[in-house]
Each structure stands twice: as C-alpha cells, then as structure tokens.
Amino acid sequence: MIETLTVTFEDVQRAAEAVGAALPPTPAWSYPALNATAGCDVIVKHENTQPTGAFKVRGGLALVSAMPAGQLARGLVTASTGNHAQSIAYAARRVGTVATVVVPETAPACKVEAVRMLGATVVTFGPTMKEAAEHARELAEAGGLIYVDPGNTPAIIAGHATVYLELLTRFPDLQAIYVPIGSGTGAAGACVVRDRLAPDCRIIGVQSSAAPAAYDSWTSGRLEAAPCHTRHSGLATGSGFALPQSILGPGLHDFLLVDDDEIADAASILAHQAHTLAEGAGAASLAGLLRDPDHPERCAVICTGGNASPEEVVALGARSA
Numbered sequence: 571m572i573e574t575l576t577v578t579f580e581d582v583q584r585a586a587e588a589v590g591a592a593l594p595p596t597p598a599w600s601y602p603a604l605n606a607t608a609g610c611d612v613i614v615k616h617e618n619t620q621p622t623g624a625f626k627v628r629g630g631l632a633l634v635s636a637m638p639a640g641q642l643a644r645g646l647v648t649a650s651t652g653n654h655a656q657s658i659a660y661a662a663r664r665v666g667t668v669a670t671v672v673v674p675e676t677a678p679a680c681k682v683e684a685v686r687m688l689g690a691t692v693v694t695f696g697p698t699m700k701e702a703a704e705h706a707r708e709l710a711e712a713g714g715l716i717y718v719d720p721g722n723t724p725a726i727i728a729g730h731a732t733v734y735l736e737l738l739t740r741f742p743d744l745q746a747i748y749v750p751i752g753s754g755t756g757a758a759g760a761c762v763v764r765d766r767l768a769p770d771c772r773i774i775g776v777q778s779s780a781a782p783a784a785y786d787s788w789t790s791g792r793l794e795a796a797p798c799h800t801r802h803s804g805l806a807t808g809s810g811f812a813l814p815q816s817i818l819g820p821g822l823h824d825f826l827l828v829d830d831d832e833i834a835d836a837a838s839i840l841a842h843q844a845h846t847l848a849e850g851a852g853a854a855s856l857a858g859l860l861r862d863p864d865h866p867e868r869c870a871v872i873c874t875g876g877n878a879s880p881e882e883v884v885a886l887g888a889r890s891a
C-alpha cells in the first residue's frame with residue numbers, strides 16, 4: 571500500500587473549486603417507478619450528463635488545476651479504457667497543453683473516437699490496461715511527458731470525490747451510496763467525503779464478478795491481480811490500486827460483486843424507469859442495490875457514465891425491465 575499519499579476533505583474542497591469553475595453540479599433526483607423496483611427511495615446522481623459523458627471529467631480538471639505550469643507545459647500521458655482518457659484530453663485542452671492516451675486494443679471504439687475529438691493523441695497498445703499503462707510510462711520517460719497514474723493520483727481522487735460532496739451536501743440523510751468500482755478512485759473519494767459530512771452513510775462498492783481485482787484486494791488487504799473478462803469497459807481493471815485500496819480498506823461498509831448480465835439489466839431499468847442512458851459501468855451501482863437484501867430505506871446510486879456502445883444501446887430494448 572502507498573502510505574505516504576493521502577486525500578483529505580480539504581483536498582476535495584479545493585478540487586470542487588476547480589471543477590465548479592468549469593462545470594455545474596450534475597442533477598440528482600428520484601423516480602417513482604425506480605423506487606418501486608428497488609423497494610426503497612433511490613436518488614440517481616446523473617454523472618452521465620457531464621460533457622465527456624462520465625464522472626471522470628472531474629479528476630482531470632482537479633489534476634490540471636493542482637499542477638504547476640512548468641509540469642503542465644511538458645504534456646500529459648496516461649492509459650485508460652476511455653472515460654479517464656476523455657477526462658485527461660478534456661482537461662488538457664482546457665489549459666492548453668497536449669495529452670497522449672494509451673488505450674488497450676479492447677477499448678470501445680466510441681470512447682476512443684471521443685478522445686480523438688477532444689484533441690488528444692491516441693496510441694493503441696496491448697491487450698489489457700496493464701500493457702497499456704506500461705507503455706504510457708515508457709512514453710513518458712522517452713518524451714519527458716508527465717505520466718498520470720489513473721488510480722494512484724491524489725488530485726484525481728479528490729476530483730472524483732466532488733460527486734459525493736455535491737450529493738451529500740444536498741442529501742445529508744442518505745443511508746447508503748452504491749458506487750461502481752474499477753480502480754476504486756470514485757469509491758475512495760466517496761469515503762473521504764462521507765467521513766466528514768455523513769459518517770453514518772454506508773459506502774458500498776460494486777464490481778463485476780468478471781473483473782474482481784479490487785474486490786479481491788479489499789477482501790485480502792493486499793494488492794491482488796485477477797482475471798479481467800468483463801464486457802463493461804469502465805470496470806475492466808486487472809489489479810488493485812494502492813492508494814484507493816488504502817482508503818477503501820477501512821472506508822467501505824461492504825463490497826458486492828454482480829455479474830455482467832445483472833449490470834446490463836440495471837442499464838435497461840435506468841433507461842426505462844429513470845429516462846437515463848447508462849453504459850454498463852454507469853449501471854453497476856444500481857445492479858448492486860438491486861442485489862443487496864440489506865439495503866436501507868434511503869439510498870443513492872451513481873450513474874457514473876453514459877458512454878454506451880451501439881451494442882449496449884441496442885441491448886437496452888432487448889431486456890425486460
């Protein structure tokens with residue numbers, strides 16, 4: 571575990587200033603039909619309405635606002651399956667620097683195209699995020715670029731935490747928030763904010779059983795690698811990340827695994843009952859709530875992203891919700 575890095579509530583407040591300078595708060599409200607399906611009051615936080623289609627845009631904005639100008643001028647390089655990539659591309663463009671993103675061969679074409687449209691250089695490398703991240707590090711070393719670690723960067727976690735600052739400021743009586751986990755940055759941010767604003771609110775992580783590295787790491791207390799076969803790209807990580815895990819360890823109330831089909835069903839439910847387009851990772855938190863027999867009365871789910879592939883959009887109609 572990385573013991574020297576931390577994320578404080580004050581970091582989150584600073585990140586909120588940077589994010590708020592660029593973007594309005596996202597909507598958060600409930601829907602009677604969804605409440606009936608879930609059997610409790612559910613607030614949906616609509617991060618799919620962000621300009622990049624995902625909550626990750628907050629991390630990029632917080633990062634560039636915290637970086638010295640001299641570092642920014644060197645340009646950024648990172649690795650991602652798509653939403654963190656769009657975030658870095660968006661933030662780099664906003665401050666007038668360049669970004670290179672290494673994507674694994676499995677990254678969805680629609681996300682890769684969106685990264686290009688934001689002006690970043692896209693390099694496709696390797697079958698998984700592991701190889702893509704190694705290559706991004708090599709590019710940083712060879713070209714003098716700043717490598718942005720998608721999971722272990724405090725400013726990015728602080729940026730992602732602003733989702734929960736908005737949510738818990740507006741709904742301090744929430745009893746549980748279900749948060750999808752890939753690397754764990756979003757859920758770690760949720761824990762930091764919960765600790766300060768709503769100590770009794772449960773933060774419950776949700777991951778695909780087809781890519782359980784973060785779950786395995788949380789369960790064992792060590793950084794674990796695990797097979798990564800999920801078709802939901804935002805959740806496709808093959809190993810635990812040290813900084814998020816150091817926060818999730820004491821911070822998560824529970825961690826649920828759901829299968830890829832349950833996630834797809836939850837995306838369909840969001841489409842039909844919450845008028846919302848979610849990609850798989852964006853529907854995972856609802857899948858977790860629907861799977862949880864112990865859910866309390868007043869819950870929130872985070873629709874973390876809406877960058878659904880054409881296949882995912884077609885599947886929305888095929889499932890009965």
Ligand SMILES: Cc1ncc(COP(=O)(O)O)c(C=O)c1O
Pocket residue numbers: 624625626653654750751752753754755756757803804805849851852874875876
């Ligand atoms: C839409 C969406 N939801 C959830 C996640 C998981 O977030 P984290 O990697 O911070 O755990 C991602 C990661 O890219 C994502 O794109």
